[in-house]
Amino acid sequence: MIQNSDIQAEVQSIFSLLEEVKDPEIPVLSVIDLGIVRDVIITNEDIVIHITPTYIGCPAMGVIEMDILSLLWSKGYKNVKIETVISPAWTTDWMTESGKQKLKEYGIAAPNKNSKLVRNIFELEENIVCPRCNSEHTLKISEFGSTACKALYQCQECKEPFDYFLNVIN
């Protein structure tokens, strides 16, 4: 019979292990930074890991699942199952603060709930700060960027183009 405290410790160590699994599209972020691992459930028979997609059609999810499984298998865990949950829907609040910091260092503007609003052609929009030179003088090039979770911007000061990880709110 497994003790409750043992299970707790085991769950914790799996969570720590999962820090090694990176988002294949944004390799500085782990699945823990992204906040897409919802739960680790250990029973006598198996280990079930609940993950949630940032966007429904995110093509990285399949790779992430395989990466989690192969990591856990390589560490000797057996009978690992992954279940996808979509409720409650993921928002950028699930992302860790250190994850946001890593994004910025990687050159991607992190989601920021407290962005200033500025007038755009059509409506008020978030004023995104350049992750490289911190200028507020930036221009949205496209609502859609290299992945579903990002939009494309260009800094008007340092002229560098950059991705902005979209702020997804409730």
Added chain:
Amino acid sequence: MGIDKNLISSLFVHADTALIHGQRLGELCGHGPVLEQDIALTNISLDYIGRARLYYDLISKLEGNNKTEDDYAFHRIESEFKNLLLVEYPNKDFAYTVAKQFFIDVFYYHFFLQCVESKNQEIISISQKSLKETAYHKKWSSEWIIRLGDGTDISHQKMQNAVADLWMYVGEMFVPTEFEQAVIKENLMADLLPIKSLWEAEVKDIFSIAGIKQAENNWAQSGGKEGNHTEYMGYILSEMQYIPRTYPNMIW
């Protein structure tokens, strides 16, 4: 409780609409008018295909037949698809693509807004997730209606032509079939009729900024939800289903 055939049929309407729309947008991969919009169209396509997968998963669970998403997408024939006629319409030009996107974005925005009150927890989950994405798509498509409508003479004319040609396919969204009526009565999915006025108001609003006129003919072609499709449907299915049918069970 037995299998709820009405619910399954109603789910197929939205699953198939999402799949066929996603496939149509996918055709534009590498063919968008400019790189950024090419990326936008395929991003939206992915969201729709993801949505179709969630619906097919739910249908499979309700049917209890162990069918996969691929079985539903690739191994059904035309008359078994219940998608809206609007989404099988070809891309034709960018104005048509934008008009189609705008019409279904406004519809689905209000549809999901109601569906989050469903009695079915899974429908609520799919709707909450899809609502966020649809709101974002709607912003994109509304802005393009305005850009093209209020742009040059040529862009205005093209936008106007697309709206006129596609108008006959929008009415179908708001007319519930018998199986949808049953599901609406059970509070499982959004009532379609009240969405009509919300849709009209929002479309009118954007059209007035864009200087686009609504089509005068309000006759609505229907049939998609019952499996009666336009000529375009066979072609898109042929292309989509060719590989899985020629090489069954092939995987990457």
